[in-house]
Amino acid sequence: MAMVIKRQEVVGVLEIISVLCVSVAAAYTPVDNYLISCGSSVDTPVGRRLFVADDSGTVTLTSPESAAVKASPSAVSGLADADAAMYQSARVFTAPSSYAFRIRDPGRHFVRLHFFPFVYRDFDLATASFKVSTQDAVLIDSFALAPAARINASSAAAACEEFLLDVARDTLVVTFVPLAGRLAFVNAVEVVSVPRNLIGAGRAKTLSSSGQQLAPAVLPLQTVHRVNVGGSAVAADNDTFWREWTTDQQFLVGSASTQEVAYSGKLNYLAGGATPADAPEMVYATARELVMSESNWVDTSKQISWQFDLDEQQPSSYLVRLHFCDIVGKAPHLLRIDVYVDSYTAMLGFDLSNAGNGALAFPYYSDFILDSKDPAGRLTVSVGSSSTMKMNMSGSPGPILNGVEIMRIHSVAGSVVVIEPMAGEKKKNLAVVLGSVGGAFAFVSIAAAVVIVFRKKEEKETPTPTTSQPSTPWMPLLGRISFRSAVPSPVGSGSARFTVDTNTPGGASPSMAAASVVPSYRFPFAALLDATRNFDDGLVVGVGGFGKVYAAVLQDGTKVAVKRASPESRQGAREFRTEIDLLSGLRHRHLVSLIGYCDEQEEMILLYEYMEHGSLRSRLYGGGAATAPLSWAQRLEACVGAARGLLYLHTATGKPVIHRDVKTSNILLDNDLTAKVADFGLSKAGPDIDETHVSTAVRGSFGYVDPEYVRTRKLTTKSDVYSFGVVLLEALCARPVVDPRLPKPMVNLVDWGLHWQGRDELAMIVDRRIAEAVRPAALRKYGETVARCLADRGADRPAMEDVVWSLQFVMRLQEVDGLDVSDVSSLNMVHELTPSSHARQRSAVESEAGREGDDDERGSVTDGEYTDAWQMVNVRGR
Incomplete structure (x- = not known):
């Protein structure tokens, strides 16, 4: 058989293998092969x-507001020559924009997005968020x-995000x-077709404690790690599909003695095995082997282990x-391997x-699916050596591994956003154009007639908030969310259509799996009577x-x-329909999912x-073992989760969604204490992209409502930020927002909290049950965040994105010794927030509750219709 070379001879062999890899890679010609240098005026090798x-x-760029920027030579001097050429230019977007690629070979495609931040005139790409x-x-x-890279863009490295899409x-x-008024950018885009069998259907083994089965052959995949074990790095030019492979030394853990091995002979590609397209020959011709000896080769505790960071923000499943390639055995059946992926035994006694x-x-x-991974964890x-080997066979090879690929089964929550070119933009044939126009006109005419009929019927049947509601002719939600809904372009351009599509494969996060088993639709009343035992108290x-909430099965x-x-209930048909319309189109790990509704029999x-764990409010004030109060770490986690949910509402669609009733009783905790924002009956679509606010009637809960919104009736996302600032203060102090039983200076939590924050003595009012656990640096940053959220003017408050970042930094300060708020630019604006001003704002809230105002849809309404005094006074909520 061919010679196996170890250690010092590996390098020379790798050079020979590299030449072979280049010839193999060059043999593949994809049908779709788009390589786009973004922002460049010339082609770039x-x-x-x-x-x-x-x-x-070559592609269609739809971007009414973009700029082509170029890095200075010094900005890319630290990159390799080939990378410097790719990353020296970028396309910057200040409004939603897109690239459109014509697909001639439907099926699997690699989509690679290249990013490298640099500064060009007024554009600082390090501040991008999109x-x-x-x-x-x-x-x-x-x-x-990352925050460090934002502060010092020169420390940021080039990045490539790779996806495999069907x-x-x-x-x-x-x-x-x-997002949040910032910019987007990209340096280069690749769209390359690959054979559909690159990810085979039904071949993967699921490693699961839940029995969940996934289908990676059709789901989007995102590359996390691709490693040539025991060999050198493989550049894109040396891979059939221009994939990059790193070395494995950085991932090795443990003290086991290993050696790199390389093979100089011809690989035996056989039916049922891998092909040169699955991985370069260099991957199969090199490996890392566990060094065995006469005394330890049967010791199954001896293993080679690699540990991979996942950099997760939410649990995900992985492919x-x-x-493997037996390049160390001298005869068949001598190499038997036990393989472990995390805590699972993936293969036992595997004989190549x-x-x-x-x-x-x-x-x-071999492919394995790991059904869920802890967001803070790593994958090992x-x-x-196989535990199935019973006898010592001198000279047997040690266990090996040749390569590792880890791909996240992509399931980012949220609605997709699409900026498409005009449908007829590239049509040349007049007959085709006329046919399209005629068909569109007929469709629009029919759709308009249907809308008119249903609207007239709805006007006759929709009751006022003071009357009972009969059964309405709404479509089941399952049918409604399968359609795309088009709204006007947010950039005011006639060249694009802006759509939000909620029927997204993998659109729900893994945490929503249980909820998504039952699709959102209209439930029969009889089924709910059975599930709730006739609404047993x-x-x-x-x-x-709104009414009572029942636990049902x-x-x-x-x-x-x-x-x-x-x-x-003072909350009627409008809130009911708002909740359904909103939640049927939104899915996020930190939003409570709507399963369905019932509108039968009034x-x-x-x-x-x-x-499982009820509201954040109940857990803050809980007593007894069954409802133990949350720890400081759990409160921080809950606040970060709720902030992410609100950030999603504010940024996921063309118009922000403003919750209008953010409070601790509307933040719920699941079985894992993951926080989710709930109760969207008062939610309101925010301003258009060219507007600053929405003029609307005042709604919300007393103590949490933005005083500027009460005074001006101008609603913005910063109104939610103010309410969330009250939540942050309540989570820290675990006391009601308004408590008339207390002495006058302490009645209003906002006034009381800002008083002590202004004196830099917020620790004086921290909940005594968590006071010892709160680190001073974390509390100082937390207090600064609270104060900014509670600023008098909405313009002085941070965007929810910045609130999320600040709270994540608080968690970092809490977890790591030696960090301090001074490590980043201070956000302290406390001295501008005097208690007296908030006292005046509170008076404005109280006086506003008795005034009349303009409603969202009508010119004027009565007090009860727009203030909903019960909500404004009752802190517990609806």
């Missing part, structure tokens, strides 16, 4: 490939550099959406592909020669202004929360995913 300018006509989506998947929910459309649209019918040097790979892969888990075993409107009933 990168290695053996040519990236073309994005205005060359989301990226296609028509069918959210690729990046919130791209932002594209079934004839056009792939990749859309970039700036783990392990590459069995898979290859006795052949050696047989390239092979280990190989060791013994199942009541909460009571609010559906026929399929799904546990849900059933909220039933009471006849005495009922108004909503079904939600069941939240």
